Amino acid sequence: MTDDDTARAAALLKEHRASIDRLDAILVYTLGERFKHTQAVGRLKAEHDLPASDPAREAAQIERLEDLAKRADLDPEFAKAFLNFIIREVIHHHEKFQDEGA
Numbered sequence: 046m047t048d049d050d051t052a053r054a055a056a057l058l059k060e061h062r063a064s065i066d067r068l069d070a071i072l073v074y075t076l077g078e079r080f081k082h083t084q085a086v087g088r089l090k091a092e093h094d095l096p097a098s099d100p101a102r103e104a105a106q107i108e109r110l111e112d113l114a115k116r117a118d119l120d121p122e123f124a125k126a127f128l129n130f131i132i133r134e135v136i137h138h139h140e141k142f143q144d145e146g147a
């Protein structure tokens with residue numbers, strides 16, 4: 046390993062980290078937009094006495110996401126766990142709206 050190799054590796058690491066930071070920003074803004082819509086859905090559901098969760102919709106979302114994940118070279122189990130994690134949080138928000146009588 047020469048000093049040149051080490052310098053090249055350091056430059057590559059810096060570039061990858063810059064890309065990772067940009068992608069993390071996209072994830073955060075994307076999640077922010079998703080939550081804006083789910084908050085609106087939560088208010089709508091609370092106003093119309095609709096159940097917080099919709100298991101049939103979730104099953105369709107999971108199936109679609111697993112397929113997308115495979116095509117995107119992402120572990121489908123991870124994609125499924127990630128979506129389930131987000132949806133659990135959304136349902137928690139929906140239940141809060143219902144408790145508050147939003």
Ligand SMILES: O=C(O)C(=O)C[C@]1(C(=O)O)C=C[C@@H](O)C=C1
Binds near residue numbers: 083086106131
């Ligand atoms: O589509 C809905 O009915 C929602 O409330 C949104 C959402 C989601 O986060 O995608 C959350 C809870 C439901 O169980 C299904 C989907």
